[in-house]
Amino acid sequence: MISFFEGFFEIQKKGHQLLFSWIPFSFGDVLYVLLGIFLLYIIINCFKQKSRNTSLKQLLVLFNLFYFIYQVFWGMLYFQTPIIEKLPKGEVTLHQRKKLALRYLEKCKATRKLVNQDTKGIFIITDLKSIQKEILLQQEKLPKYISDKKSTQINDFKPSLFKNVMSFTGILGYYNPFTAEAQYNSELPSTFLPFTSAHESSHQLGFAREQEANFIGYLIGVNSKNTALRYSTEYFTLKSLLNSIIEEDPAFVKTALNNYSQEMKRDRRYERSFIYSHQGWLDDFFGFTNNLFLKSNQQEGAVTYSYFIDLLVHYEK
């Protein structure tokens, strides 16, 4: 049954990408805006005595239609076999995560020396198009036992029309299931952009779960010859590992941060200044601090590491 939806997804995605990828802006974003306006119109009519009944019916039909299309195009993919079942079994220990963190710290330091920086010494992307091309190419090189999905090789990355809202809410990117476009926040610091693109491209490939998209994004970026993509990926991996350790061993994380190279420290400072200038009170509610930044004081109790870390450690075994 699920394989039927997986097959259907391939066709739907290809069709939509052929239809919408050539449009230079996010067509899905425009669609969302129009839908929002239409919805508002119906809701206002619901309050009018004369049109109440028809409007309520319209609202119900619209909601059901929207939900149905979403489920068929995307929602069913959440029922796919989890990637973790394709990887070696076993425990994930603190020791393993520390070892990996140290390895990725060294990788980051080395790769950071190879990338471009601006006049302030902060990492910058100079050629986003070539990164996007590389991501699509790497989609074809994924280990077959993890992904047998077909890449369309269509460049369908779009800067989001809602970049301001995204910066303030900490949303880095999103996939539009109705148009198969991958949106990213073009305001983001360069450290985020390549990996975010790889993550969204993994959704395009057909991985619905967030942490699995991170893992596929990791596989896409980690062995790439494109140094900007590789640095962004290694840096994401390092941060995720440190995040998974901080509660159990804060001293280890502190030492690791101190051992960042000067270049990495500048990148980190820039990321933090970007967040602090945007997040405000939304801080604790949205993704920014949860996944991608080291929290100064962690609040989550029970869960010490994410499903991404689980996948990463088992894969690296």
Ligand SMILES: [Zn+2]
């Ligand atoms: Zn995602």
